Amino acid sequence: MRTLAFGYSTRCNIKCDHCVAADGGEPEKMELGQAKELIAEMAEARVQGISFTAGEPLIYLDDMGELVALCHELGLYTRVVTNSFWAKTPDRADNIIVFLKQMGLSQLRLSYSRWHQKNVLRQNIVNGAESCQRNGLDYFISFVTDFSAADDEYEQFLRDHKLRFFPEPVIFSGRAKGFERLPLRTDYQANCCPMNPYLAPNLDLFACCDAGSHFSRTNFFHLGNAGESSLDALFNRSETNPLYNYIRTVGISTLASFAGFTAREIVQYRKCELCEKLFNSPELLGLLEKESAAGLKNCRR
Ligand code: SF4
Numbered sequence: 001m002r003t004l005a006f007g008y009s010t011r012c013n014i015k016c017d018h019c020v021a022a023d024g025g026e027p028e029k030m031e032l033g034q035a036k037e038l039i040a041e042m043a044e045a046r047v048q049g050i051s052f053t054a055g056e057p058l059i060y061l062d063d064m065g066e067l068v069a070l071c072h073e074l075g076l077y078t079r080v081v082t083n084s085f086w087a088k089t090p091d092r093a094d095n096i097i098v099f100l101k102q103m104g105l106s107q108l109r110l111s112y113s114r115w116h117q118k119n120v121l122r123q124n125i126v127n128g129a130e131s132c133q134r135n136g137l138d139y140f141i142s143f144v145t146d147f148s149a150a151d152d153e154y155e156q157f158l159r160d161h162k163l164r165f166f167p168e169p170v171i172f173s174g175r176a177k178g179f180e181r182l183p184l185r186t187d188y189q190a191n192c193c194p195m196n197p198y199l200a201p202n203l204d205l206f207a208c209c210d211a212g213s214h215f216s217r218t219n220f221f222h223l224g225n226a227g228e229s230s231l232d233a234l235f236n237r238s239e240t241n242p243l244y245n246y247i248r249t250v251g252i253s254t255l256a257s258f259a260g261f262t263a264r265e266i267v268q269y270r271k272c273e274l275c276e277k278l279f280n281s282p283e284l285l286g287l288l289e290k291e292s293a294a295g296l297k298n299c300r301r
C-alpha cells in the first residue's frame with residue numbers, strides 16, 4: 001500500500017531537544033496550491049494514506065483544513081501529527097478537533113515525551129485526547145522514549161488517564177544525535193523496516209521518513225524531486241530498488257552481518273543507527289548494492 005509522510009512545512013512553534021525534523025537550516029514551507037496539486041497527483045498514483053508531519057502542521061490550521069478536506073474528497077486516509085500546543089483547555093481542544101473532524105480527518109497523532117513536555121503542558125495531551133474521544137475522532141499518543149527510568153512517570157501519567165498510547169524509540173538523529181545512549185537489552189533481531197516515504201517542503205521525496213532522509217554522505221534514500229519527476233515514477237523507484245526491498249524483508253541485521261559487523265556489535269545499535277552505519281558509508285553501500293543486485297546469495301539463509 002502506498003502511503004506517505006507529507007512535510008508541508010518544517011516550521012515548529014516549539015524547540016524539542018530530540019527533534020529529528022530539525023537540521024539547523026531555516027524552516028521551509030510548500031505553497032498551498034502546489035500541495036493541493038501534489039495531493040491530486042498522489043491520488044492518481046494510488047497513494048492511499050497521507051500523514052501530515054515534519055514541523056507542527058497545525059500552525060497552518062486553515063491550510064491543513066483545506067488539505068485534509070481535499071484528501072477526504074479523493075478518498076485518502078489522513079493523519080495529522082501534532083504537539084498539541086492548541087489544546088490548552090477542553091473548550092479550545094474541542095474547537096480544533098470539531099473543525100478537523102468536519103474536514104474529514106481520519107486520525108490525530110499526539111506526540112508526547114519528556115522533551116515535548118518541556119514546552120507543552122502534559123494536560124494539553126489529555127485535553128486533546130479526551131476531545132477526540134468526545135467528538136468521535138480516532139487518535140493515539142506517540143510516546144517517544146529513550147527507555148530510561150526518567151520516562152516511567154511520563155508513561156504512568158498516560159496510564160493514569162487511560163489514554164491510548166504506543167511507545168516509540170527516540171531517533172538519534174537531528175538534535176538528538178548527541179544524546180547519551182543507554183545500553184540496549186534486546187535480543188538479536190532482524191531489524192526489518194517498512195520505510196514510509198517522506199515528501200519534504202522543497203518537493204524532494206525520500207524513501208525513509210526518519211533518520212534516513214538525513215544520510216547526507218550517500219543520499220541513499222533520496223528518490224528524486226516531485227517537481228521534476230512524477231510521483232508514480234518516484235514510488236516505483238522506491239518499490240523496485242533491490243536493496244530497499246531487502247531492508248523491508250530480510251532486515252538490516254543480516255545486511256550488517258554480511259558487511260562484516262560482529263553479532264555482538266549489531267545488538268548494540270538501534271535500528272536507524274545501524275542503518276546509518278551501513279547506508280551512509282559510500283564503501284559499505286557500494287558493497288551492499290552489488291550484493292543485493294546479485295540476489296543476496298551470500299548472506300541469505
Ligand atoms: S514538536 Fe515535533 S517538529 Fe516540533 S520541535 Fe518538537 S519534535 Fe520537532
Ligand code: SF4
Pocket residue numbers: 193194195208209210211212213247271272273275276
Ligand atoms: S531503519 Fe533506516 S530506513 Fe528505517 S526508519 Fe531508520 S533510517 Fe529509515
